[in-house]
Amino acid sequence: MQIEKTVAGVKAQVKAWKKEGLSIGLVPTMGYLHEGHKSLIDRAVAENDRVVVSIFVNPIQFGPTEDLESYPRDLNADSLLCEKAGAALIFAPEPSEMYGEDFTTFVDMSGVTGELCGKSRPIHFRGVCTVVNKLFNIAMPDRAYFGQKDAQQLAVIRRMVRNLNMNLEIVGCPIIREADGLAKSSRNTYLSAEERQAALVLSRAIKTGQAMVQAGEKDGEKVLAAMRQLISEEPLARIDYVEMVKWDTIEIHHRVDCPVLVAIAVFIGKTRLIDNFIQEQTI
Numbered sequence: 001m002q003i004e005k006t007v008a009g010v011k012a013q014v015k016a017w018k019k020e021g022l023s024i025g026l027v028p029t030m031g032y033l034h035e036g037h038k039s040l041i042d043r044a045v046a047e048n049d050r051v052v053v054s055i056f057v058n059p060i061q062f063g064p065t066e067d068l069e070s071y072p073r074d075l076n077a078d079s080l081l082c083e084k085a086g087a088a089l090i091f092a093p094e095p096s097e098m099y100g101e102d103f104t105t106f107v108d109m110s111g112v113t114g115e116l117c118g119k120s121r122p123i124h125f126r127g128v129c130t131v132v133n134k135l136f137n138i139a140m141p142d143r144a145y146f147g148q149k150d151a152q153q154l155a156v157i158r159r160m161v162r163n164l165n166m167n168l169e170i171v172g173c174p175i176i177r178e179a180d181g182l183a184k185s186s187r188n189t190y191l192s193a194e195e196r197q198a199a200l201v202l203s204r205a206i207k208t209g210q211a212m213v214q215a216g217e218k219d220g221e222k223v224l225a226a227m228r229q230l231i232s233e234e235p236l237a238r239i240d241y242v243e244m245v246k247w248d249t250i251e252i253h254h255r256v257d258c259p260v261l262v263a264i265a266v267f268i269g270k271t272r273l274i275d276n277f278i279q280e281q282t283i
């Protein structure tokens with residue numbers, strides 16, 4: 001497995017693969033890889049001839065008071081995981097390689113970025129769309145893989161690819177959870193033992209909401225109220241949002257009469273965690 005730090009290095013390799021007629025899968029990540037990322041890499045390896053994993057903590061998607069500096073990094077452990085999983089290349093650039101001194105071009109999107117994480121983190125999706133666009137141009141993948149845990153991000157990327165007529169397929173992959181239900185996240189490492197226990201309130205709320213919807217509850221207000229109530233009983237938890245939106249447009253929608261995304265963001269101490277479920281069918 002190759003580790004490339006430069007855009008030119010990745011482009012040269014990718015062009016050589018393309019010349020041989022090989023298909024390319026891209027798994028964009030910020031590193032500190034866990035089972036969730038591994039599931040994306042496994043799927044990409046199964047569906048493509050060569051897999052590129054990008055590992056880049058993208059500064060322009062973090063707000064000024066967020067965790068850019070403290071975000072966990074471990075390129076050695078990440079390389080081992082990628083190699084074992086069968087990736088062909090890791091792209092691990094420095095910020096200066098991605099954002100030269102003359103960098104002034106951004107991909108901005110309205111509508112689908114207005115609610116949920118887009119509301120709480122105003123510059124976040126502009127940074128995500130810009131870097132993902134760059135990664136697509138660098139790795140030229142046939143397919144790119146994103147986890148459903150960042151459901152709004154998945155909807156945003158799908159919209160971007162459609163709106164800008166990009167030539168690749170976006171593959172969404174299911175949430176991977178710890179044995180006790182907590183959704184896997186690199187940010188789980190911030191949690192103290194007590195907070196780790198308290199963080200289970202997220203998956204419990206998701207389970208509760210999902211069970212209500214699957215039992216036929218169509219009133220979104222009732223579902224959200226039950227979830228908020230459950231979370232408010234955990235002293236270490238502070239709700240950022242608990243919302244129901246249309247899955248394709250991410251517009252607030254409190255009726256289960258179309259595919260809906262129920263998404264939550266909750267601070268456990270200082271750590272902001274997210275979780276969600278998607279109800280595709282109306283029951």
Ligand code: PAF
Nearest residue numbers: 028029030058128131150
């Ligand atoms: O989901 C992430 O880890 C990041 O937002 C992504 C897609 C790698 C862009 O930096």
